[in-house]
Amino acid sequence: MKRTTKQNRRRRKQDPMPDKQRILDFLAQSGKPRRIDRIAEALGITDDAGGRLLEKQLRAMQQEGLVIRNRRGGYGPVDKMDLLSGTVTGHPDGYGFMKADAGGSDLYLSPREMKSLMHGDRILAQVTGVDRRGRREGAVVEVLERANRQVVGRYLREGGIGFVVPDNKRLHLDVLIPAGSEVGAKSGQYVVAEIVRPPDRHTPPAGRITSILGDHMTADMAATIAMLTFDLPYEWPPAVLREAGRFGRRVIAVDQKGREDLRNLPFITIDGEDARDFDDAVYCERQGKGWRLLVAIADVSHYVRAGSALDREAALRGNSVYFPRRAIPMLPEILSNELCSLNPAVDRLCMVCELNINSQGGTRRYRFFEGVIRSAARMTYNGVAAILAGENASLRKAYKPLVPHLENLYTLYRLLHRRRKANALIDFESTESWFEFADDGRVLRIHALERNDAHRMIEEFMLAANIAAGEFLEAQGIPCLYRVHDTPAEEKLDDLRTFLGELGLQLGGGDQPQARDYARLIDRIRDREDRHLIETVLLRSLPLAVYRAVNVGHFGLGFPVYAHFTSPIRRYPDLLIHRAIRHLLRRATAGGFNYSRDDMERYGKHCSMTERRADEATREIVRWYKCDYMREKVGEVFNGVISGVTSFGLFVELNDIFVEGLVHVTALPIDYYHFDPIRHRLRGERSGRNYRLANRVRVKVTRVDVDDKKIDFELVED
Numbered sequence: 001m002k003r004t005t006k007q008n009r010r011r012r013k014q015d016p017m018p019d020k021q022r023i024l025d026f027l028a029q030s031g032k033p034r035r036i037d038r039i040a041e042a043l044g045i046t047d048d049a050g051g052r053l054l055e056k057q058l059r060a061m062q063q064e065g066l067v068i069r070n071r072r073g074g075y076g077p078v079d080k081m082d083l084l085s086g087t088v089t090g091h092p093d094g095y096g097f098m099k100a101d102a103g104g105s106d107l108y109l110s111p112r113e114m115k116s117l118m119h120g121d122r123i124l125a126q127v128t129g130v131d132r133r134g135r136r137e138g139a140v141v142e143v144l145e146r147a148n149r150q151v152v153g154r155y156l157r158e159g160g161i162g163f164v165v166p167d168n169k170r171l172h173l174d175v176l177i178p179a180g181s182e183v184g185a186k187s188g189q190y191v192v193a194e195i196v197r198p199p200d201r202h203t204p205p206a207g208r209i210t211s212i213l214g215d216h217m218t219a220d221m222a223a224t225i226a227m228l229t230f231d232l233p234y235e236w237p238p239a240v241l242r243e244a245g246r247f248g249r250r251v252i253a254v255d256q257k258g259r260e261d262l263r264n265l266p267f268i269t270i271d272g273e274d275a276r277d278f279d280d281a282v283y284c285e286r287q288g289k290g291w292r293l294l295v296a297i298a299d300v301s302h303y304v305r306a307g308s309a310l311d312r313e314a315a316l317r318g319n320s321v322y323f324p325r326r327a328i329p330m331l332p333e334i335l336s337n338e339l340c341s342l343n344p345a346v347d348r349l350c351m352v353c354e355l356n357i358n359s360q361g362g363t364r365r366y367r368f369f370e371g372v373i374r375s376a377a378r379m380t381y382n383g384v385a386a387i388l389a390g391e392n393a394s395l396r397k398a399y400k401p402l403v404p405h406l407e408n409l410y411t412l413y414r415l416l417h418r419r420r421k422a423n424a425l426i427d428f429e430s431t432e433s434w435f436e437f438a439d440d441g442r443v444l445r446i447h448a449l450e451r452n453d454a455h456r457m458i459e460e461f462m463l464a465a466n467i468a469a470g471e472f473l474e475a476q477g478i479p480c481l482y483r484v485h486d487t488p489a490e491e492k493l494d495d496l497r498t499f500l501g502e503l504g505l506q507l508g509g510g511d512q513p514q515a516r517d518y519a520r521l522i523d524r525i526r527d528r529e530d531r532h533l534i535e536t537v538l539l540r541s542l543p544l545a546v547y548r549a550v551n552v553g554h555f556g557l558g559f560p561v562y563a564h565f566t567s568p569i570r571r572y573p574d575l576l577i578h579r580a581i582r583h584l585l586r587r588a589t590a591g592g593f594n595y596s597r598d599d600m601e602r603y604g605k606h607c608s609m610t611e612r613r614a615d616e617a618t619r620e621i622v623r624w625y626k627c628d629y630m631r632e633k634v635g636e637v638f639n640g641v642i643s644g645v646t647s648f649g650l651f652v653e654l655n656d657i658f659v660e661g662l663v664h665v666t667a668l669p670i671d672y673y674h675f676d677p678i679r680h681r682l683r684g685e686r687s688g689r690n691y692r693l694a695n696r697v698r699v700k701v702t703r704v705d706v707d708d709k710k711i712d713f714e715l716v717e718d
Contacts, residue, residue: 016053017053017056017057018043018045018050018053018054018057020057020061020066022043023039023043023057023058023061023067024066024067024077026039026042026043027039027067027075027076027077027080028077028080032074032076033070033072033074033075033076034074034075034076035072035073035074035075036051036054036055036058036073036075039054039058039075040054058075062144063122063144063145064085064144065078065085065086065101065122065124065144066078066085068081068083068124068141068142078124081126082126082127083124083125083126083141084098084100084101084102084107084124084125084126084127084138085100085101085102085122085123085124085125085144086098086099086100086101086107086122086123086125087099087101087120087121087122087123087147088109088114088117088118088119088120088121088122088123088147089106089119089170090114090117090118090119090120090170090171090172091170091172092169092170092172093111093172094111094114094172095108095109095110095111095114096108096109096113096114096117096119096172097109098123098125098138105135105136105491106135106136107125107127107136107137107138108131108135108136108137108138109125109137109138109140110137112201113138113139113140114172115173115199115200115201115202116140116143116198116199116200116201117140117143117199118146118147118148118171118173118198118199118205119147119148119168119170119171119172120147120148121143121144121145121146121147121148122143122144122145122147123140123141123142123143123144124140124141124142124144125138125139125140125141126138126139126141143198146195146198148171148195148231149194149195149231150192150193150194150195150207150210150228150231151164151166151167151168151171151175151192151193151195151207151229152166152167152168152190152191152192152193152213152225152228152229153165153166153167153168153175153190153191153193154167154188154189154190154191154707155177155182155185155186155187155188155189155190155191155193155209156187156188157182157187158187161176162176162177162178162179162181162182162185162187163175163176163177163204164177164191164193164207164209166229167190167225167229168229168230168620169708173199173204173205174204175193175195175204175205175206175207176203176204176205176206176207177193177206177207177208177209178206178208181207181208181209182208182209183208183209183210183212184212185209185212188215189212189213189214189215190212190213190214190215190217190221190225191209191211191212191213192209192210192211192213192228193207193208193209193210194207194208194209194210195207196208213225217624217706217707218441219325219437219440219441219442219625219628220441222621222624222625222628223323223325223326223621226323226617226618226620226621226624227328227617229617229620230613230614230616230617230620231613232317232321232328232613232614232617233313233316233317233328234328236313236332237309237313239309240309240310240313240332241332242309243308243309243310244310244332244334244335245334247303247334247335247339248339249334249338249339250339250346250347251339251346251347251348251349251372255302255349256347256349256372258370259349259369259370259371259372260352260369260370260371260372261371261372262283262294262296262350262352262371262372262373263347263372263373263374265283265294265373266283266376266377266401266402266405267281267282267283267294267296267342267373267374267375267376268281268282268283268375268376268377268379268402268405268406268409269281269342269344269375269377269378269379270282270379270380270381270384270454270457270458271378271379271380271381272380272381273380273382276327276336276337276341277320277329277336277337277340277341277569277570278298278341278342278343278375278378279297279298279341279342279566279567279568279569279570280295280296280297280298280342280458280461280462280566280567281295281296281342281350281373281375282294282295282296282409282458282461283296283405283409284405284408284409284412285408286408287356289358289359290356290357290358290359290364291356291357291412291415292354292355292356292357293354293355293356293357293412293461293464294352294353294354294355295352295353295355295461295462295464295465295566296342296350296351296352296371296373297350297351297352297353297465297565297566297567297568297574297578298340298341298342298348298349298350298351298568298569299340299348299349299350299351299370299568299578300331300335300340300568300569300574300575300578301351301568301575301578301579301582302349303335303339303340304331304335304575306579306594310331310332310335314330314331314572314575315572315603315606317330317572317610318330318571318572318606318607318609318610318611318613318614319570319571319572319607319610319611319614320336320569320570320571320614321614321617321618322618323617323618323621324435324437324621324622324625325435325437325441329569329570330569330570330571330572331569335569336569336570340568340569341569342373342375343375343378344375344376344377344378345374345375345376346374346375347372347373347374348372348373348374348375349370349371349372350370350371350372350373351368351369351370351371351565351578351581351582352368352369352370352371352373353366353367353368353464353465353468353469353565354366354367354368354369355464355465355468357412357415357416357464359415360415360419361415361416361418361419361420362419363464363467363468366468366471366472368468368469368472368581368585369585370582370585376402377399377402379399379402380454381452381454381455381458382452382454383395383454384406384454384457385452385453385454387399387403387406388406388407388410388453388454389453409457409461410453410457413453413456413457413460413461416460416461416464417456417460420460420463420558421519423516423558424514424515424516424519424558425515425519425558426515426518426519426522426556426557426558427519427522428522428535428538428539432448432449433446433447433448433449433622433626433657433658434446434447434448434449435625435629442628443625443626443628443629446626446629446657446658446659447657448656448657448658462566463557465565465566466483466562466563466564466565466566467559467561467562468565469563469565469577469581470482470483470551470559470561470562470563471561472581472584473563473577473580473581473584474551474561476584476589476590477590478580478583478584478590478593479549479580479590479593479595479596479597479599479600480549480563480576480577480580480600481547481548481549481563481564481573481576481577481600481603481604481607482547482548482549482550482551482552482561482562482563483545483546483547483554483562483563483564483573484545484546484547484548484550484551484552484553484554484562485542485543485544485545485546485553485554485555485556485557486543486552486555487512487543487555488513488541488542488543488555489543490511492540492541492542493507493511493513493541495541495677495678496537496538496541498678498679499537499678499679499680499693500521500534500537502679502680502681502692503530503534503694505521505524505525505534506521507521508520508521514558515555515556515557515558516558518538521538522535522538529696530641530694530696532641533641533642533643533693533694534694536643537680537693542555542556544608544612546604546608547564547573547603547604547605547607547608548601548604549597549598549600549601549604550597550601563577564577565577565578565581571607572603572607572610573603573604573607576595576600576603579594579595580593580595620709623709624706624709626657626659626660626711627704627705627706627709627710627711628706629657629659630659630661630701630704630711631704631706633701633704634701634702634703634704635700635701635702636700636701637698637699637700637701637716638654638655638698638699638700638701639654639655639696639697639698640652640653640654640655640696640697640698640699640713641653641655641694641695641696641697642691642692642693642694642695642697643660643693644660644693645675645680645681645682645691645692645693646675647665647675648664648665649662649663649664649665649666649667649668649682650662650663650668650682650691650697651663652697652699652713654699659711660711661699661701661710661711661712661713662710662711662712662713663697663699663712663713663714663715664712665682667702667712667713667714667715668682668684668689668691668715669684669687669689669715669717671684671685671686671687671689672684672685672686673685673691679692680692680693681693697715698715698716699713699714699715699716700713700714700716701713702714
């Protein structure tokens with residue numbers, strides 16, 4: 001009996017999950033939906049264990065939107081039923097859109113369809129027609145996956161009925177809180193509510209309050225709300241803490257065996273002033289008429305093993321998230337800030353990319369290897385820029401032994417940058433807001449944080465290493481994640497060209513512009529006062545870069561192949577790239593790698609989502625800080641630029657501090673205004689006034705709503 005039980009356990013462990021493609025092929029050939037018993041028969045599945053695995057696979061395929069189960073229990077391929085799977089994006093006004101997994105234009109979802117949905121839900125939908133604005137309209141067929149387990153917002157009680165108004169305005173439905181589920185919350189307090197019943201066409205979502213955050217919004221509460229609203233994992237599970245607790249703070253001798261010893265070379269880390277996790281260090285030297293560049297990257301994959309608790313949590317998080325006053329790391333600090341971080345004057349394990357570069361800036365050859373380094377110094381972008389520009393004699397003296405190495409790095413950077421610019425360099429002058437805080441969390445000042453040559457230098461070296469990683473893995477045919485960026489959509493290009501025409505500008509390249517066409521246009525507008533706004537519109541015409549297991553190139557950078565290799569402390573895709581490289585270094589072939597292409601594609605979708613989620617959460621908290629700063633500026637007058645035009649008014653971005661607010665159409669000089677979405681303008685019917693994107697204006701702050709993160713302006717007429 002014991003032997004039979006062991007044999008059964010062994011057989012169940014070895015039973016493979018039924019292949020998705022075989023299931024899809026059978027269903028497609030059948031010509032009609034099939035019940036699970038017929039699918040099992042076709043696949044040769046005869047035992048109960050195999051049947052359970054088939055049922056599990058079909059459920060997974062339903063969630064992925066590959067098949068649908070009808071009311072008779074039959075399964076059919078979604079594409080045979082003229083259905084689309086995708087993710088819902090909600091709008092505060094009650095309607096929404098579905099972004100289809102297969103791509104193409106979004107599907108408009110009316111307020112009636114959105115009654116049963118919430119932002120982020122995955123659904124199956126069918127196209128029902130085209131509305132008068134030319135948008136494809138859709139109807140919900142099935143909800144595949146609910147996105148919101150909880151909501152964060154303000155609890156209100158009116159007419160004896162309690163409900164939570166979500167802080168995330170894309171969640172357009174208030175959550176009903178039945179009597180007895182408010183657990184002591186008072187009307188007006190910020191709370192967290194668990195959703196116990198999702199919405200349907202007839203009833204709103206219902207929930208119960210699980211925690212009370214407080215009465216008034218504070219800086220710390222704003223960060224907490226952003227983390228909860230966007231479902232950012234921020235607490236370490238006990239298993240992760242146990243694993244992390246086994247590591248020391250020093251590299252032990254046994255871990256250095258078999259590695260190339262580079263501790264005699266003066267590697268340098270260059271990062272921002274407030275950085276604490278140092279992914280990369282660089283060193284270069286002349287080699288004949290060319291150069292030898294070494295890019296050393298923290299060897300996270302040595303410590304974070306596939307399938308471990310640390311690995312599962314890092315994959316779940318996808319990336320680190322950086323708020324102005326708080327960071328949510330992908331890895332515990334013992335790794336991210338200590339053992340993996342390339343801190344100065346201590347031994348650290350690295351994955352190294354060595355590039356041999358000719359006198360024209362082209363890479364002749366490259367190789368990857370496992371090494372150990374000892375960083376000579378932790379330097380900052382501003383400090384390095386000052387040294388290279390000769391603007392800080394005392395700093396130059398303090399780092400005197402390293403100055404020749406910095407100058408070597410700078411000379412090589414200019415060579416690489418010049419070559420890339422000649423080939424096609426889209427060089428957006430991105431400007432970020434930098435906040436200066438008081439001890440109590442109030443925002444004292446907002447500055448523009450602009451990139452200098454030290455930023456660009458490190459960026460150029462990281463690009464070179466990332467290209468080499470992508471080329472190396474593609475040549476070996478090993479499953480991996482590429483960083484891909486598709487070409488602009490035709491509709492976006494049409495709108496862009498119309499806008500540029502209004503400004504007397506033109507984008508070259510016809511129907512299929514290349515990166516070089518964007519680069520040439522950016523060069524032409526470099527000295528214009530409205531450059532920032534034009535670049536914003538250019539950026540909006542481009543799709544988002546994502547992670548894919550299939551390489552389609554990177555349009556924005558102009559690279560045929562590109563991968564993220566240089567930040568494994570804070571990005572999970574980079575950790576997967578390191579594992580693929582280590583596999584090839586130790587086995588020399590792609591065979592036996594733990595990950596399939598399907599695995600990588602799944603990780604790519606997840607990490608693309610976590611990246612967008614982090615960006616949205618960061619934007620939300622930045623908006624709150626800007627509102628907190630502006631609430632003491634009510635009545636003051638500022639210069640700004642029209643950064644957005646809608647049917648209901650003008651968005652104006654204030655100069656220097658990049659705070660954005662709304663001039664509502666009713667606050668414009670009295671007239672009937674008509675919205676022109678193609679030309680990005682509002683035009684007065686009687687006066688002929690034109691308010692257009694990039695116009696310079698002067699505005700007065702009239703209202704700041706910190707809770708809703710909204711700022712209202714009115715135009716100041718000269």
